[in-house]
Structures are given as C-alpha cells and as structure tokens.
Amino acid sequence: MPALTEVSVPDLGDFADVPVIEIHVAPGEVVSEEDPLVTLESDKATMDVPSPAGGTVSELRVKVGDLVSRGSPILLLDTGGTLTQPPELTDQQEPPAQAAPAQAAPAQAAPAQAAAGQAAREPARRSAAATPPPAAKASAPVTAGAAALPADFDGVHAGPGVRRLARELGVDLTTLSGTGPKGRITKDDVIGVVRGPAAAAAVAEAAAGGGIPEIPAQDFSKFGPVEVRPLSRIQRLSGPALHRSWLNVPHVTQNDEADITDLDAYRRELDAAANAEGYRVTLLAFLMKASASALREFPRFNSSLTPEKDALVYKSYYHLGIAVDTPEGLVVPVIRDVDRKGIREISQELGAVSARAREGKLSLADLQGACFTISSLGGIGGTSFTPIVNAPEVAILGVVRSRMTPVWDGAAFVPRLMLPISLSYDHRVIDGALAARFARYLCHLLEDIRRLVL
Numbered sequence: 001m002p003a004l005t006e007v008s009v010p011d012l013g014d015f016a017d018v019p020v021i022e023i024h025v026a027p028g029e030v031v032s033e034e035d036p037l038v039t040l041e042s043d044k045a046t047m048d049v050p051s052p053a054g055g056t057v058s059e060l061r062v063k064v065g066d067l068v069s070r071g072s073p074i075l076l077l078d079t080g081g082t083l084t085q086p087p088e089l090t091d092q093q094e095p096p097a098q099a100a101p102a103q104a105a106p107a108q109a110a111p112a113q114a115a116a117g118q119a120a121r122e123p124a125r126r127s128a129a130a131t132p133p134p135a136a137k138a139s140a141p142v143t144a145g146a147a148a149l150p151a152d153f154d155g156v157h158a159g160p161g162v163r164r165l166a167r168e169l170g171v172d173l174t175t176l177s178g179t180g181p182k183g184r185i186t187k188d189d190v191i192g193v194v195r196g197p198a199a200a201a202a203v204a205e206a207a208a209g210g211g212i213p214e215i216p217a218q219d220f221s222k223f224g225p226v227e228v229r230p231l232s233r234i235q236r237l238s239g240p241a242l243h244r245s246w247l248n249v250p251h252v253t254q255n256d257e258a259d260i261t262d263l264d265a266y267r268r269e270l271d272a273a274a275n276a277e278g279y280r281v282t283l284l285a286f287l288m289k290a291s292a293s294a295l296r297e298f299p300r301f302n303s304s305l306t307p308e309k310d311a312l313v314y315k316s317y318y319h320l321g322i323a324v325d326t327p328e329g330l331v332v333p334v335i336r337d338v339d340r341k342g343i344r345e346i347s348q349e350l351g352a353v354s355a356r357a358r359e360g361k362l363s364l365a366d367l368q369g370a371c372f373t374i375s376s377l378g379g380i381g382g383t384s385f386t387p388i389v390n391a392p393e394v395a396i397l398g399v400v401r402s403r404m405t406p407v408w409d410g411a412a413f414v415p416r417l418m419l420p421i422s423l424s425y426d427h428r429v430i431d432g433a434l435a436a437r438f439a440r441y442l443c444h445l446l447e448d449i450r451r452l453v454l
Contacts, residue, residue: 003078006076007037007073008072008074009040009068009070015364018069019066020038020064020068021041021182023038023062025060033051033054035051036050041237049074055078056077056078058077060075065156157178162190171193181236238330242388245390249426250427251389251424251426252425253387254425254432255420258444260419260446263283263446270347279348280351281347284376286343286452288320288322291338292339293445294442296318296339298441299314300314300394301438312429317336318339318371319338320370320373321393324357324358331367332367333366334369335350372393372395373387375398375399378402386422402420
C-alpha cells in the first residue's frame with residue numbers, strides 16, 4: 001500500500017513568492033534521497049529542493065513559472081514509509097553559487113521526456129525575454145469569450161496571480177510576450193493589454209530601464225564568424241542588481257595604500273602553522289578584521305538609507321560580504337560578527353564558505369545580511385579598480401595585489417610591501433572627506449596589527 005507524503009518548500013529565509021524555474025522529475029519517476037526535485041530562483045541565488053527520501057513521484061503540484069513560498073506543496077511522493085525529515089534547500093548558484101560584485105553542479109537529469117520538455121522551454125523563455133511586448137496587438141479584452149480561454153494557460157511563463165487576472169479580464173496569455181525576468185508575464189503586461197497600446201508601450205519602456213535608450217542591436221555575423229553563448233545563471237541574476245545599483249547610487253571611489261610589510265611577515269608565520277591544521281591564513285582575514293574596526297569607528301559606513309531616502313538605518317552588527325570567484329561567476333557569502341572573531345576563526349570560516357560557494361552549496365542565509373563588502377583581486381593582480389556598491393550597503397572595499405615599492409624613510413629609500421585599496425561609496429550618505437578618513441584609518445590599522453586588538 002503506497003505511503004504518500006506531500007513534499008513542500010522548506011524555509012526560504014526572508015524570501016517569498018520565489019519562481020519555479022526548473023522541474024527535474026516527472027510522475028512515475030523513481031528518485032533517491034537528496035535528488036533535486038525542482039529549482040527555485042530568488043534575486044540572489046538559485047536553489048534546488050532535494051527529495052527528503054527515496055521513493056516514486058506520484059503527482060506534481062507545481063509547474064515552471066509558479067511562485068512558491070515556505071510550505072507550498074511541490075509534489076506527492078510515495079516513500080514507502082521512509083520519510084524521516086523535511087528537505088533543506090541547496091544552492092546551485094548557477095549552478096553555483098552574483099556574487100555579486102566581485103563572486104554548482106546542475107541537477108541530475110530528469111527522464112528523457114521531462115528533459116526534452118525543459119529543453120524546449122529554455123529557448124522559448126530566452127526568446128520571450130528578448131522580444132518586446134506587442135504594442136498594438138491586443139484590442140479590447142474579449143471578456144465575453146473568457147470562458148473559452150485555457151483553464152491554466154499551460155506552458156505560459158506566468159504566476160498563478162497573473163493567470164487568474166488574465167482569466168478575469170479575458171486576456172489570452174498565450175498571445176503575450178512578458179517583460180519580467182526570463183520573459184515572465186507580469187500583471188503590468190496583462191493590464192497594459194486592457195488599457196491599450198499606449199499603456200503597453202509604457203510598460204515596455206519601464207522594463208527596458210525607465211526610459212534609458214537601449215544599445216542598438218547589431219548583426220555581428222556580417223563581419224565574421226560568431227558564436228552565441230548564454231549567460232550563466234549567476235550572471236543573469238547579478239547583472240540586473242549591479243545595473244540597478246549603478247543607476248541609483250552616485251558612486252565615488254577613494255584610493256589609498258597601506259604598508260603591510262610587518263603584517264605580511266606575521267601572516268606568513270600564522271599561515272605556516274595553519275597549513276599543518278588544514279587551512280590557510282590569507283591577507284583577507286586581516287582586511288576583514290580591520291574593516292570591522294573601521295566600521296565601528298565610522299558608523300555611517302555601517303548604515304543604509306531608508307526606502308524614503310530621508311533617514312539612515314545604523315547597524316550594531318558587523319557582517320561582511322566577501323566576493324568569491326566561482327566557475328560560473330562571483331557570489332558574495334556573508335561572514336557574520338567579524339568583530340567578535342579572531343584571525344584564526346575568520347580564516348577557517350573563510351575557507352569553509354569559499355569551498356561551499358565553489359561547490360554551489362551555499363544557502364540563502366549564507367548570502368544575506370551584509371553591512372559592507374570586500375572584493376579582493378589580490379590573487380590576480382591590477383593596480384586599482386572601482387567596485388560597484390552592493391546596495392543597500394553604502395560602501396565597498398576593493399583590494400588588488402600588493403607590490404614591493406621603494407619608500408623614503410627620511411634618510412634612504414627602503415623596500416616596503418604596499419597594498420593598494422579602492423573604497424567606493426554612496427555619495428548621498430558619505431562625503432569625500434569622510435571617505436578619505438575611513439580609508440586612511442583602515443590603512444593605519446593594517447600598518448600596525450597591534451591596533452587590531454585594541
């Protein structure tokens with residue numbers, strides 16, 4: 001006798017109404033414990049919902065495009081009585097894990113039938129995302145013929161609320177191209193049809209960037225051979241967030257440099273001892289500790305603008321986002337309470353979270369709550385750069401590779417290891433003088449590590 005268990009969406013943290021972007025199973029398919037069932041996508045990451053136990057899929061309760069929250073039913077699973085605990089979300093991060101400023105394995109294949117269906121849907125979604133909504137196609141909605149519309153608009157990339165609205169207004173969703181993410185049809189798209197071409201054009205303009213002219217399309221194949229490769233999921237997620245921050249935040253970058261000759265000698269000693277215990281001590285751990293001290297000294301850097309833009313929210317915690325390079329792009333996991341941790345503990349946590357990021361095993365909680373972000377390109381090189389503020393944060397620190405430089409000590413030039421830093425900030429909140437003081441204070445801490453314990 002079958003033992004049917006309803007599998008639902010586990011805790012999503014602060015997120016709700018997250019779209020289902022992939023379904024990896026079909027009715028009748030046998031799954032093992034931890035096999036991915038569906039993939040969800042928030043504005044920060046993608047997440048697989050794994051099977052809580054082995055069994056047979058009896059019935060699907062969601063479709064691609066549906067919006068789900070904690071507790072939303074996904075499917076019925078015949079576990080044969082083997083269910084032991086609810087599933088936990090695992091992050092793909094495309095497939096990892098937007099990071100981010102400067103930051104994984106795809107789910108196991110579904111049966112050939114489901115895989116073929118998904119492959120057919122992907123080009124359609126990409127095509128829909130690239131096609132502007134029709135301006136004059138929809139005349140008045142055919143309210144009288146609403147009963148003849150599809151019951152659920154199967155195959156249409158739209159959420160339940162949009163489908164319901166379309167049925168109520170008599171709008172055929174199969175004739176629309178969506179302006180939402182991945183070509184998703186939104187309520188504004190449906191309402192634009194009802195209000196006529198002018199409203200639809202306004203919706204299209206807003207979706208295109210609030211009136212910012214688009215770069216004209218060009219056929220590059222006229223000039224030579226080309227190859228089109230889709231953006232990774234992390235790039236598709238982080239791109240709009242970076243664009244939004246760049247358009248909304250008046251960026252200014254303050255450059256400075258710190259003499260880390262003594263710090264690096266001490267770091268090497270710690271790293272030699274840490275190697276024997278299986279972890280590394282890098283400069284980033286000291287940067288994090290110094291940044292937490294600087295945030296405490298300059299609390300405006302540890303604030304965010306209110307939605308009304310007329311006040312600041314000052315934070316009494318010191319959680320730092322760290323940009324991690326992964327095969328699919330940059331993600332920004334968060335290390336919490338950096339002010340309460342020592343270099344050893346920070347180093348161990350950094351190693352663990354970086355490994356999870358590259359394996360695509362970060363949770364939503366790992367990506368939330370940062371007050372200030374550090375983007376380090378020291379392992380690659382460069383002399384300086386302008387990191388984009390990770391709004392609603394108000395500042396971000398960029399560092400590049402340190403270099404040995406002759407420095408005048410008052411009597412002679414001596415070789416010193418200098419670290420360039422680049423501090424980007426929101427000029428609505430922070431002025432140039434305050435930014436210069438913050439950067440100099442940060443360098444001051446790095447130049448004498450004894451100050452980090454004060």
